[in-house]
Amino acid sequence: MAINLQKGQRISLEKSNGSKLQSVCVGINWGAIEKKGLFGFGVTKEAVDLDASCALFDESKRLVDVIYFGNLKSKDGSVKHSGDDLTGDLNGNDGIDNEVITVNLPGLPASVAYVAFMLNSFRGQDFGTIPFASIRIYEGTPTRVNEVFATYDIAHSKDFAGHVAMVMGVFYKKNGEWKFNAIGEPTRDRKLEETVKTVTNNYL
Known part of the structure; x- marks a missing residue:
């Protein structure tokens, strides 16, 4: 059973x-944005380019690496x-993830203590105008879901209206x-x- 995460909730990464x-x-x-046509007739689709990114930090909160559309793999x-x-x-x-970042936790360098996930609207499209946007954490690969661990709805909140960037969450190593x-916080x-x-x- 997946856990529906709430803002600020901390969970251990343990399977059932x-x-x-x-x-x-x-x-x-x-999803792409739906817009009504001229004089209210018909509906057109406006492509939405959201960018999922991942930043690695060491224990001293120094940036180690950034994985995003222009750098698809960490150094190791x-x-x-x-x-x-580019569209949504x-x-x-369709229930299928548009972008997936895969983290091999045991393979991370020993120096990495934080793995942060961010979402940016590349064309500056307001999150409040996007019909749906969600995050899910699962074990598996981008093409195979073994077990969904958690789901997190990041779209249906008035807090995101007027924003084009957000911090989704942070993996952190403790003991x-x-x-x-x-x-799940929008940023300026x-x-x-x-x-x-x-x-x-603010978030490490």
């Missing part, structure tokens, strides 16, 4: 059978991005074990570089 997660995927699924290969989706779901929610902090940032700084200053 008690074993620890090894390969964790963070998937983002979102433990974090991989599925690639850039054009024909309604040698990985845990997850569901942050316009670009990924700014969001990384916001994470560094």
Whole structure:
């Protein structure tokens, strides 16, 4: 049974059978914006380019690496991005993640203590105008879901209206074990570089 994460909730990364997660995927699924045609006739679709990104930090909160559409793999290969989706779901929610970041937790460098996930609207489209956008954490690969660990709805909140960037959540290592902090906070940032700084200053 997946846990529906609430803002600020912290969870341990443990499967229902008690074993620890090894390969964790963070998937983002979102829809294109629907707009009514001229004089209210018909509906047109406006492509939405959301960008999921991942930043690695050491225990001193120093930035180690950033994985995003322009850098699809971490230096050591433990974090991989599925690639850039430029449109979102054009024909309604197909239930399939548009972008997936895969983290091999045991493969992360020993120096990495934080793995932060961010979402940016590349064209500056307001989150409040996007019909749906959700995050899910699961064990498996971008094409195979073994067990959904948690789901987190990041669209249906008035808090996101007027924003084009957000911090989704942070994996953090405590006493040698990985845990997850569901942050789900919109930020005033316009670009990924700014969001990384916001994470560094406020969420580690």
